[in-house]
Amino acid sequence: MKTKRINFWAFFWVVLAFLYFFLPMYGTLDFSLRMKKGVLSLLAYQKVLADPQFLASFRYSAIMGVITVIFSILLFVPTVYWIHLKMRQLRPLVEIITILPFIIPVIVYVFGLIRTFSGPPFQLTLTPFKTDILMVAGYIVLAMPYMFRAIDVGMQTIDVRTLTEAAQSLGANWAQILFNVIFPNLRTAILSGALISFALVIGELILGDFLARPALGPYMVEVGRDMAYQPAALAIMSYALTWICLGLITLFSRSNNNQRQILGR
Amino acid sequence: MPSNNSQPIPVKQFQPKSQFTNWIGILPFFVFIFVFLIFPSLNLFSGAFKDQQGNFTLANMKFLSNPYVLKSYATSLQVSIITSLVGGIFGFFVAYAIVMGNTPRWMRSILTTFSGLAANFGGVPLAFAFIATLGRTGFITAILKNICYANAAGVQVCPFNPYDNGFNLYSLTGLVLTYIYFQFPLMILTITPALEGLKKEWREASENLGASSFQYWTRVALPILLPSILGSTMLLFGSAFGAFATAQALTGGSIDLVTILIGQQIRGDVLNNPNEGYALALGMVVVMAFMIVGYTILQKRTTRWLKL
Numbered sequence: 001m002k003t004k005r006i007n008f009w010a011f012f013w014v015v016l017a018f019l020y021f022f023l024p025m026y027g028t029l030d031f032s033l034r035m036k037k038g039v040l041s042l043l044a045y046q047k048v049l050a051d052p053q054f055l056a057s058f059r060y061s062a063i064m065g066v067i068t069v070i071f072s073i074l075l076f077v078p079t080v081y082w083i084h085l086k087m088r089q090l091r092p093l094v095e096i097i098t099i100l101p102f103i104i105p106v107i108v109y110v111f112g113l114i115r116t117f118s119g120p121p122f123q124l125t126l127t128p129f130k131t132d133i134l135m136v137a138g139y140i141v142l143a144m145p146y147m148f149r150a151i152d153v154g155m156q157t158i159d160v161r162t163l164t165e166a167a168q169s170l171g172a173n174w175a176q177i178l179f180n181v182i183f184p185n186l187r188t189a190i191l192s193g194a195l196i197s198f199a200l201v202i203g204e205l206i207l208g209d210f211l212a213r214p215a216l217g218p219y220m221v222e223v224g225r226d227m228a229y230q231p232a233a234l235a236i237m238s239y240a241l242t243w244i245c246l247g248l249i250t251l252f253s254r255s256n257n258n259q260r261q262i263l264g265r
Numbered sequence: 266m267p268s269n270n271s272q273p274i275p276v277k278q279f280q281p282k283s284q285f286t287n288w289i290g291i292l293p294f295f296v297f298i299f300v301f302l303i304f305p306s307l308n309l310f311s312g313a314f315k316d317q318q319g320n321f322t323l324a325n326m327k328f329l330s331n332p333y334v335l336k337s338y339a340t341s342l343q344v345s346i347i348t349s350l351v352g353g354i355f356g357f358f359v360a361y362a363i364v365m366g367n368t369p370r371w372m373r374s375i376l377t378t379f380s381g382l383a384a385n386f387g388g389v390p391l392a393f394a395f396i397a398t399l400g401r402t403g404f405i406t407a408i409l410k411n412i413c414y415a416n417a418a419g420v421q422v423c424p425f426n427p428y429d430n431g432f433n434l435y436s437l438t439g440l441v442l443t444y445i446y447f448q449f450p451l452m453i454l455t456i457t458p459a460l461e462g463l464k465k466e467w468r469e470a471s472e473n474l475g476a477s478s479f480q481y482w483t484r485v486a487l488p489i490l491l492p493s494i495l496g497s498t499m500l501l502f503g504s505a506f507g508a509f510a511t512a513q514a515l516t517g518g519s520i521d522l523v524t525i526l527i528g529q530q531i532r533g534d535v536l537n538n539p540n541e542g543y544a545l546a547l548g549m550v551v552v553m554a555f556m557i558v559g560y561t562i563l564q565k566r567t568t569r570w571l572k573l
Contacts, residue, residue: 007366007367007368009358009362009366010361010362010363010365010366010367010368011362011366011368012362013355013358013359013361013362013366014359014362014363014366014368014372014376016355016359017355017359017376017449017453018375018376020445020446020449021379021383021446021450023398023404023405024394024395024397024398024399024446025394026404027394027397027398027399027403027404027405028393028394028397028398028404030397030404031397031398031403031404032397075293075294075297076294078290078293079290079291079293079294082287082290082291083291086287086290087287087288087290087291090291094291094294097298097302100302100306101302102503102557103503103550103553103554103557104306104550104553105506105507105509105524105549105550105553106507106509107507107509107524107527107528107531107546108309108507108527108546108549108550109302109305109306110531111309111527111530111531111542111543111546112305112306112308112309112546113301113305114531115305115308115309115312115539115543116304116305116308116309117305137297137300137301138301140297140301141301141302196385199385203387203388203389203390204388205388205389205509205510205513205514206509206510206528210528210531210532217388217389217510220389220390220393220514221389221513221514224389224392224393224396224514225517228402231393231396231397232393232394232396232397234390234393235390235391235393235394235397238386238390239382239386239390239394242382242385242386243382246378246381246382246385
């Protein structure tokens with residue numbers, strides 16, 4: 001009797017969670033297909049994909065995402081490697097620094113960033129190119145908690161010291177150790193960090209909005225103000241994108257379980 | 266690092282000898298963090314204590330006691346507390362059902378996957394999803410609106426239209442409903458490890474000693490879980506407190522949350538003194554700092570308990 005009752009409540013809560021998750025998703029999907037009166041159609045999606053502004057802002061955010069990912073990797077992998085190899089006593093401090101973007105609300109951080117770098121002596125917001133530098137720096141900071149954690153966890157699963165000594169004894173220099181030994185061993189960790197960072201940059205509103213750059217976030221807000229059906233289509237597309245990123249992470253980390261540390265070529 | 270002297274290759278040249286050379290390896294990181302995180306933050310915080318000429322003042326702190334500002338803090342706190350409590354309790358029950366409830370395996374894996382998705386699905390698209398579902402012409406609104414019947418006088422009445430009954434998605438209620446969409450999955454993700462740490466033997470032991478289910482919960486399970494429940498709830502609080510994009514896209518900035526107010530300040534709409542905006546931002550960080558300190562302390566207690 002007792003177990004039956006527990007099962008009923010478990011079932012109740014799980015069903016409620018399913019409804020809360022799937023009703024808005026289904027509602028959005030249904031809504032996005034009703035642009036043409038009376039029939040289900042993909043018109044809203046066609047309209048979105050045909051909008052040159054959508055393509056431009058998506059391309060801009062995607063490029064920003066890729067640049068952010070590249071610079072994050074180049075910044076964090078050597079740092080985490082060096083901390084694991086030589087400066088273990090610094091790990092707690094660096095860990096606290098890397099979760100700062102969780103403690104400081106994004107809007108507060110962006111506020112500080114704009115006020116600091118828009119005026120003299122830096123004046124980084126005068127040209128689009130300089131503003132983009134500021135954008136990438138901001139994105140790297142915002143994605144840092146995810147990127148650092150992913151690389152840190154990955155670094156813990158490999159024997160950094162042995163790999164380094166082996167590479168050194170074969171005559172490798174630091175660049176060779178990093179690029180031919182450490183990077184290949186961390187590829188799963190780097191990939192999951194990269195995918196999360198990329199998804200974050202694509203969906204980010206605040207930086208692009210307040211630095212007045214043509215990113216996807218501000219574009220979506222604008223569409224939401226002016227249109228009825230396209231926002232629903234955009235929401236479904238971002239669901240799909242988030243799903244793909246998370247799915248790829250699961251896929252890569254699962255396939256990597258079978259293989260252990262690999263050594264450089 | 267132990268060097269092997271029999272090696273023909275001079276290993277030593279790659280080994281920085283002093284603490285100083287060790288620091289060079291992590292210098293880029295610290296320079297980057299200082300320039301793009303610490304420096305702007307310090308700039309903001311010191312600006313909260315300066316007037317527009319750069320002299321020290323506490324006048325901006327007085328601005329924080331302005332009724333309009335206090336109300337925005339109250340609204341932000343209200344939304345954050347309600348969504349973290351409701352989302353936290355709901356998420357806890359779902360996580361408990363997943364871990365202990367003998368629910369089918371496929372349900373468990375779908376729910377865990379979706380928690381990861383929903384906890385990461387926020388911002389503007391989330392607002393769009395709720396507008397398409399519960400907005401004036403949304404999917405669920407349309408269904409409820411069309412439940413109509415003829416009353417005794419022969420007039421068509423549609424009693425379930427939510428917008429006739431005081432519901433409005435573009436209000437505080439709507440914001441709470443929308444935030445809970447990412448709050449309870451976040452709770453599921455953070456509380457599941459703690460629930461998995463509850464050992465079956467503890468329940469069996471307390472049952473063998475004659476404890477009722479109620480006694481097991483109040484004397485055994487909850488004292489162990491409480492720190493992590495509170496810790497997770499604080500995490501939820503933080504994610505609601507700092508949220509901006511969803512509120513902006515849902516209500517067009519018509520609800521005065523602190524984040525919305527700061528946003529207007531950046532655009533230069535509302536306040537003409539940027540230093541008052543700094544004070545506004547500093548207030549948020551102070552609230553968050555309290556939360557994180559509490560979270561860290563509680564987190565330490567949890568791990569100590571679960572190691573037993």
